[in-house]
Amino acid sequence: MKSSALKRVDLIFESVNVREILDKTLKRKPEEIIQDVLDSGLRGRGGAGFPTGMKWKYTAAEKNAVKYIVCNADEGEPGTFKDRQILDEVPRKVFGGMAIASKAIGAKIGYVYLRGEYKFLVPKLQEEMEIFHAMMKEMKHDFRLELRLGSGAYICGEESALFESIEGKRGEPRNKPPYPTTSGLFGMPTSINNVETLVYTVMICKYGADYFHKLGTTDSRGSKVFSVSGDTPKAGIYELELGMTVERFVEEFGDGDTKAVQVGGASGFCVPRKKFRDTIIGFEGVPTGGSMKLFNSSRSMYNVLHNYLDFFTEESCGQCTPCRVGCQQLLLGVEAVKRGERNSRYLDELVKLAGTMKISSKCGLGQSVGNAFKSIVENFKEEIIY
Amino acid sequence: MVNLTINGLHISVKEGTTILDAARKLNFKVPTLCNHPDLCVAGNCRVCVVEQLSAKTLVASCATPVTENMQILTNSLKVRTARKHIIELLLSEHKADCTKCYKNGFCELQSLANEYSVGDHVYIDLVPIHAHKIDKTSPSITKDDSKCIRCQRCVRTCAELQGVNALTVANKGKEMKISSFFDKPMHEVICTNCGQCINRCPTGALVERNYIEEVWEEILDPNTHVVVQTAPAVRIGLGEALGLNPGQRVTGKMVAALKRLGFNSVLDTDFTADLTIIEEGTELLGRLKRALVDKDPTVKLPMTTSCSPGWIKFIEHAFPEFLDNVSTCKSPQQMFGALAKTYYAQKKGLDPKKVVSVSIMPCTAKKYEADRPEMRSSGFKDVDYVLTTRELARMIKQAGINFDMLEDMKYDSIMGQSTGAAVIFGATGGVMEAALRTVYEIVTGREVPFNGLNIIPVRGMDGVREASILIENCKPEWAFLNGVEVKCVVAHGLANARQVMKNVRDGKAVYHFIEVMACPGGCLGGGGQPIPTNEQIRKKRTEAIYAEDMGMPIRKSHENPEITAIYKDFLGEPNGHKSHELLHTHYTVRRSY
Numbered sequence: 001m002k003s004s005a006l007k008r009v010d011l012i013f014e015s016v017n018v019r020e021i022l023d024k025t026l027k028r029k030p031e032e033i034i035q036d037v038l039d040s041g042l043r044g045r046g047g048a049g050f051p052t053g054m055k056w057k058y059t060a061a062e063k064n065a066v067k068y069i070v071c072n073a074d075e076g077e078p079g080t081f082k083d084r085q086i087l088d089e090v091p092r093k094v095f096g097g098m099a100i101a102s103k104a105i106g107a108k109i110g111y112v113y114l115r116g117e118y119k120f121l122v123p124k125l126q127e128e129m130e131i132f133h134a135m136m137k138e139m140k141h142d143f144r145l146e147l148r149l150g151s152g153a154y155i156c157g158e159e160s161a162l163f164e165s166i167e168g169k170r171g172e173p174r175n176k177p178p179y180p181t182t183s184g185l186f187g188m189p190t191s192i193n194n195v196e197t198l199v200y201t202v203m204i205c206k207y208g209a210d211y212f213h214k215l216g217t218t219d220s221r222g223s224k225v226f227s228v229s230g231d232t233p234k235a236g237i238y239e240l241e242l243g244m245t246v247e248r249f250v251e252e253f254g255d256g257d258t259k260a261v262q263v264g265g266a267s268g269f270c271v272p273r274k275k276f277r278d279t280i281i282g283f284e285g286v287p288t289g290g291s292m293k294l295f296n297s298s299r300s301m302y303n304v305l306h307n308y309l310d311f312f313t314e315e316s317c318g319q320c321t322p323c324r325v326g327c328q329q330l331l332l333g334v335e336a337v338k339r340g341e342r343n344s345r346y347l348d349e350l351v352k353l354a355g356t357m358k359i360s361s362k363c364g365l366g367q368s369v370g371n372a373f374k375s376i377v378e379n380f381k382e383e384i385i386y
Numbered sequence: 387m388v389n390l391t392i393n394g395l396h397i398s399v400k401e402g403t404t405i406l407d408a409a410r411k412l413n414f415k416v417p418t419l420c421n422h423p424d425l426c427v428a429g430n431c432r433v434c435v436v437e438q439l440s441a442k443t444l445v446a447s448c449a450t451p452v453t454e455n456m457q458i459l460t461n462s463l464k465v466r467t468a469r470k471h472i473i474e475l476l477l478s479e480h481k482a483d484c485t486k487c488y489k490n491g492f493c494e495l496q497s498l499a500n501e502y503s504v505g506d507h508v509y510i511d512l513v514p515i516h517a518h519k520i521d522k523t524s525p526s527i528t529k530d531d532s533k534c535i536r537c538q539r540c541v542r543t544c545a546e547l548q549g550v551n552a553l554t555v556a557n558k559g560k561e562m563k564i565s566s567f568f569d570k571p572m573h574e575v576i577c578t579n580c581g582q583c584i585n586r587c588p589t590g591a592l593v594e595r596n597y598i599e600e601v602w603e604e605i606l607d608p609n610t611h612v613v614v615q616t617a618p619a620v621r622i623g624l625g626e627a628l629g630l631n632p633g634q635r636v637t638g639k640m641v642a643a644l645k646r647l648g649f650n651s652v653l654d655t656d657f658t659a660d661l662t663i664i665e666e667g668t669e670l671l672g673r674l675k676r677a678l679v680d681k682d683p684t685v686k687l688p689m690t691t692s693c694s695p696g697w698i699k700f701i702e703h704a705f706p707e708f709l710d711n712v713s714t715c716k717s718p719q720q721m722f723g724a725l726a727k728t729y730y731a732q733k734k735g736l737d738p739k740k741v742v743s744v745s746i747m748p749c750t751a752k753k754y755e756a757d758r759p760e761m762r763s764s765g766f767k768d769v770d771y772v773l774t775t776r777e778l779a780r781m782i783k784q785a786g787i788n789f790d791m792l793e794d795m796k797y798d799s800i801m802g803q804s805t806g807a808a809v810i811f812g813a814t815g816g817v818m819e820a821a822l823r824t825v826y827e828i829v830t831g832r833e834v835p836f837n838g839l840n841i842i843p844v845r846g847m848d849g850v851r852e853a854s855i856l857i858e859n860c861k862p863e864w865a866f867l868n869g870v871e872v873k874c875v876v877a878h879g880l881a882n883a884r885q886v887m888k889n890v891r892d893g894k895a896v897y898h899f900i901e902v903m904a905c906p907g908g909c910l911g912g913g914g915q916p917i918p919t920n921e922q923i924r925k926k927r928t929e930a931i932y933a934e935d936m937g938m939p940i941r942k943s944h945e946n947p948e949i950t951a952i953y954k955d956f957l958g959e960p961n962g963h964k965s966h967e968l969l970h971t972h973y974t975v976r977r978s979y
Contacts, residue, residue: 155558312559319562321431321433322468324562325512356472359442360444362432
């Protein structure tokens with residue numbers, strides 16, 4: 001059966017009058033806004049997929065006078081470049097989303113934590129912030145934004161490491177609980193949302209929860225911006241409805257020779273050709289923060305895996321044992337197997353180790369190293385060994 | 387109260403309790419490495435992970451508070467597998483040359499590996515890849531990164547307890563390590579040599595620089611005369627390193643053991659602690675007189691104590707503008723060293739060249755102190771070797787001495803007699819108390835107005851303790867002190883000391899006399915004391931110190947007959963010319979990083 005073309009959506013980059021949307025939304029009660037976001041089924045677009053409305057609800061429920069809304073713009077997942085585009089093209093919508101969140105949770109200060117490599121965006125964002133602050137003043141909404149830059153550490157995209165970084169400390173994840181909604185930035189209740197998520201909240205406020213709810217599947221409502229790269233004639237940024245299979249995705253973006261798709265970047269899953277048809281891109285299948293990398297048969301999956309592991313041994317913060325040492329062991333282990341210094345059964349040991357890393361690491365980084373590792377090793381064992 | 391089950395057993399605990407503590411209450415031992423009762427929770431080693439039914443991942447029991455109806459398994463297959471993996475991972479980056487390691491038998495990783503029968507070394511050995519160098523530049527602390535398991539207990543100790551931050555985390559990922567400012571060697575950074583990091587290091591990554599072989603050589607050399615001095619806190623800590631319970635006083639056994647080891651003379655730092663009180667008390671009164679009577683604007687008050695070499699190096703780095711406020715008195719160790727090669731040698735008719743002076747200290751900073759260039763006023767290195775309590779325990783074991791069975795013996799003479807005031811130098815507040823016992827009596831002719839000479843307000847474990855004492859009905863020569871309320875403050879742990887000095891600097895607090903001991907609990911919690919340490923152990927040692935004081939026939943420094951004798955025969959008068967030559971010193975301004 002030939003599937004039809006993928007459903008394109010245009011919400012994120014759609015040109016809208018943010019002032020109008022805010023004018024309307026900031027007059028509403030926080031509970032109403034939160035209810036709309038809950039009803040829309042929106043889940044975080046950074047990759048983890050926590051329901052945005054719940055996050056806001058928990059933060060709103062805290063009694064503290066000081067709360068924060070933080071925009072996570074530390075887009076560091078290999079193969080993801082959509083937040084960069086969003087911030088470049090529609091920064092006002094991002095800030096608008098933060099204003100809506102501020103109303104919902106009761107925050108007066110918002111932080112935008114921008115990936116260090118996106119420094120070129122700073123003048124533009126600062127200019128846009130001034131306009132935004134003037135708009136807030138006119139609307140008599142007490143809310144200010146601060147811009148903070150990362151310094152190139154992948155781990156600072158992890159929410160609690162990001163807080164540490166803003167606080168001027170070494171970017172290391174914290175123990176959870178407490179979660180950010182009770183004790184986040186500077187120890188205050190904080191809602192931290194991805195760039196794309198915030199823009200969707202603006203569009204939910206514009207078109208209503210139902211409109212968004214109708215898109216996607218039960219587990220994965222709405223649409224999503226994908227960063228498509230690798231062996232594809234159509235590399236770029238695409239907003240698509242969630243819930244498609246990898247097969248349909250490959251039909252659209254593949255080069256006719258796709259053997260695997262890495263969904264979700266280095267911390268995501270590798271889907272081999274034989275599983276394209278049965279794998280849904282979304283929270284019920286393979287979730288993604290947007291990174292979609294296609295590999296054709298000219299690629300060595302050993303090299304792909306090696307590259308990811310190399311990345312993780314560098315980018316682990318190094319504080320917890322499973323992640324710091326585990327990453328090194330996985331990397332050196334596949335190298336040793338490749339060189340024939342360890343026999344192929346050692347890969348089984350490493351898969352078990354990856355399992356331990358998944359359940360015992362302190363944060364999402366260490367917990368997700370095993371995703372790529374297991375899915376590549378199990379599906380492309382021959383390429384790893386020989 | 388929160389209800390939960392652990393391994394099927396129900397327990398109800400206070401809100402905020404960690405799973406680890408709840409499990410301990412039910413007598414389930416969960417292994418830990420990065421956790422330490424003196425430090426904040428880290429949750430980074432992950433060996434304490436347990437299974438929480440219905441949770442996707444295991445949870446770190448040390449870092450996770452209990453919640454209602456939680457179901458925890460501490461020894462499920464999932465937990466055991468993960469725990470074994472984690473221990474294996476730690477071993478793969480740890481230089482496991484256990485039989486050759488200084489911490490062999492005292493290493494927490496070693497016992498854990500043993501407990502879990504890990505040892506088939508599944509994973510690749512990372513030690514040769516990292517090729518860490520051992521830092522032996524400090525005279526006090528040896529740092530070996532190849533033994534480090536990155537638990538960060540040392541980092542938290544240096545930051546939380548000491549406020550020094552000489553050790554911090556550097557780099558990330560596979561390069562992550564415990565480092566110093568710009569990765570400089572230990573002797574070039576703000577490390578105060580306090581050794582608190584050593585007390586909390588679970589492995590052999592941080593250990594004292596040991597001088598055991600050097601001391602054996604001196605003892606066994608027939609041409610030397612080796613004198614040994616023992617600090618107050620050693621006698622209440624040594625037993626722990628030899629299998630006895632915390633808080634057991636072993637003064638007599640320790641003296642007997644030192645004699646068996648072959649030291650030519652076993653003497654007491656407590657003697658020079660008494661001497662310190664006379665010198666420092668006189669100095670304080672001198673400063674007060676210059677301030678109140680002579681109205682001398684150059685006189686520096688408050689005066690701080692100078693017995694703790696960790697504190698001295700700290701103030702040199704952190705508050706150099708206050709160096710003139712530090713008492714010029716050398717520490718008791720260094721006073722002893724200077725006298726051992728002068729007064730003692732003369733009295734005994736010995737050639738000072740042949741006198742070797744060894745001190746047994748609860749402290750690693752004393753090793754650095756003995757190496758200071760200004761500590762050579764006898765014409766020789768005043769203290770040749772400093773051993774920690776732990777090193778002494780090791781020598782006693784090496785010599786095959788059954789410590790527990792030893793009959794008590796008494797210190798040799800001269801410089802072996804002391805008072806209760808001297809022994810309390812080992813506890814935070816002790817120098818203050820000893821000084822007040824003497825100074826008050828010098829000035830008023832009466833004993834301090836506290837029951838049984840016990841100045842309770844300066845005792846205890848609070849980080850900073852203030853006290854004041856009103857001086858009335860003075861002797862005629864001290865009449866200018868009538869009505870003066872002498873304000874004192876005691877701080878232990880350098881983080882607390884920093885706070886006190888900040889308050890003084892900012893004019894938020896006014897004192898006459900400040901006592902600082904670098905280590906938590908004072909010397910009894912020193913960086914050279916037996917491991918482990920925690921608040922309960924330090925409390926037991928404190929009780930022992932005060933019990934020792936109560937058991938002494940003389941409890942005021944100025945009543946020590948050997949002190950009277952040394953002034954009569956040798957020193958002349960307190961703060962006199964000879965004292966200044968031998969017993970006083972000066973300080974050095976150091977960089978703040």
